[in-house]
Amino acid sequence: MAARLFIHIGMPKTGTSLIQAVLCGMRATLATRGVWVPTSSLGAHRLAIAAIPEAREIHGRADIVEIKAALSLEQALEQPLTAAAQFETVILSSEYFSESSPRLVKALLQSSGIRVVQISIVAALRRQDRILASGFNQDVKALHRTRPLSWSPSKAARHDWYALLQPWAEEFGKDAIKVQVFDRAVAAGESLTCLLLDLCGVNFNAGAVREFEERHNRSGNRSLPAELLAFNYFGNAVTERGQLDWLVDEALARGVGRRTYQLDLDTVRNILEHYRASNRRVAEEYLGESGDLFDDYVDENATSELAVPAATVAALIAICAAELKRLRAAAGEAT
Numbered sequence: 001m002a003a004r005l006f007i008h009i010g011m012p013k014t015g016t017s018l019i020q021a022v023l024c025g026m027r028a029t030l031a032t033r034g035v036w037v038p039t040s041s042l043g044a045h046r047l048a049i050a051a052i053p054e055a056r057e058i059h060g061r062a063d064i065v066e067i068k069a070a071l072s073l074e075q076a077l078e079q080p081l082t083a084a085a086q087f088e089t090v091i092l093s094s095e096y097f098s099e100s101s102p103r104l105v106k107a108l109l110q111s112s113g114i115r116v117v118q119i120s121i122v123a124a125l126r127r128q129d130r131i132l133a134s135g136f137n138q139d140v141k142a143l144h145r146t147r148p149l150s151w152s153p154s155k156a157a158r159h160d161w162y163a164l165l166q167p168w169a170e171e172f173g174k175d176a177i178k179v180q181v182f183d184r185a186v187a188a189g190e191s192l193t194c195l196l197l198d199l200c201g202v203n204f205n206a207g208a209v210r211e212f213e214e215r216h217n218r219s220g221n222r223s224l225p226a227e228l229l230a231f232n233y234f235g236n237a238v239t240e241r242g243q244l245d246w247l248v249d250e251a252l253a254r255g256v257g258r259r260t261y262q263l264d265l266d267t268v269r270n271i272l273e274h275y276r277a278s279n280r281r282v283a284e285e286y287l288g289e290s291g292d293l294f295d296d297y298v299d300e301n302a303t304s305e306l307a308v309p310a311a312t313v314a315a316l317i318a319i320c321a322a323e324l325k326r327l328r329a330a331a332g333e334a335t
Contacts, residue, residue: 003088005116006200007105009048009168010095011161013134014124014182015192020044020093022193022212026204034088035202038079041094042067046076048096051104058099062143062241067096077112084114089200098123098164102171119176121168122199124192125282126182127294128159129271133262137223140233141248144241148306151267153274161293162278165286179286183294224248225257230306231316247319256315264304272296 010016020041023030027037038044049064050073058064083090097105102121109119126134132151139145157163169177178199185195191213197204224232228251235244251257262268272294279293287293 003116004090004118004120004200005084005109005114006089006091006120006122007097008091008093008122008124008196009097009100011098011124011126011131012095013131013138014095014126016093016095016124017041018213018216019193019196021216022209023091023093025212025216026208029208030202030204031087033203035200036080036083036087036090038092042071043076043079044092044094045096046071046073047080047092047108048094048100048105050076051100051108052096053101053104056099064096077114081112081114084116089202090116091196091200093196102167106171119172120178120200121172121176122178122180122196123161123165123168124180124182125161125293127272128161128275129263129268130183131159132271134223137229137261140229140236141224141245144236145233146236149263151263151271153270156271156274160275160278162281162285165282174285177286179282181287181293187295222252224252224261226259226261226303226305227257227307227309227312228252229257229261230308231312233306234308247316250319250323251312251316254315254319256312260299260302261306262299262302262304265298267304268298 008016008019023037024040027039030037045067049059049067052058052064080090080092109116129151132149136145136149165177165179180195180199182192185192191206191210193209193213194204194206197209228248232244232248263271276292280291283289283291283293
């Protein structure tokens with residue numbers, strides 16, 4: 001029986017994909033230290049999705065449909081069931097757990113036969129306006145989003161971190177909740193994976209972990225600068241999903257676009273005040289701190305405008321022209 005199970009629930013846009021890639025890349029090394037992680041993040045994603053209430057509209061989202069089709073729940077449960085009997089520590093990391101019902105997660109573990117002595121819930125939290133802007137960026141690029149980004153107090157519950165953590169605390173106990181502050185880690189230049197492994201009590205080589213992180217960062221799905229985000233957003237309305245990926249990736253690789261996208265300043269300030277009391281409760285009850293959980297810094301050089309400058313249009317046309325010339329040359333050589 002595994003001594004400990006750590007369920008890393010994200011939140012989304014807090015480096016979860018990076019952490020998962022590093023854990024999978026170091027899987028063999030971690031196994032020698034008595035730590036088991038799935039062969040890919042797909043397994044943990046499938047378990048998390050199984051614990052999302054069926055009535056939720058999210059089940060119709062393209063990424064969730066694809067995960068369900070790729071792996072059955074029975075397949076996803078098979079490996080951790082075996083691992084729980086052989087390893088001291090099991091780590092399941094998926095941002096989809098942030099959408100799950102803690103009650104259903106607990107029931108799933110109990111019904112599956114996975115038995116552990118200790119369960120800990122690891123939640124990485126990010127300032128709400130930043131997670132909204134980053135999520136919009138990701139959705140435009142990866143999920144073909146065509147809806148604008150907006151925020152209102154009437155739809156703010158989804159990012160109320162104290163309210164989100166409470167059901168997990170009720171099911172697993174408040175002492176089981178381990179909170180990490182993503183913004184602080186990034187500002188301090190800390191390794192997100194090292195922080196997670198340290199929290200899990202795992203012995204690891206920090207240099208090797210950072211090397212894996214750097215490798216993933218070079219090949220990972222980077223956020224788009226505001227200029228390319230605007231192009232991708234408007235382009236999604238007249239293209240099929242994935243058709244713009246090559247062009248946006250090529251432009252990103254060539255350094256097209258410089259500005260960071262964020263919500264407008266008034267909205268940012270409204271969000272900071274709306275969540276301040278909730279965030280302070282998280283700081284007090286889960287971190288033993290008094291005061292604010294996040295900083296109030298606002299980047300005056302960032303932009304909230306979705307506009308494609310003429311220089312960006314010219315760069316994209318040039319990339320297309322070069323690719324067309326290459327394809328014609330390749331076609332000529334083939335004949």
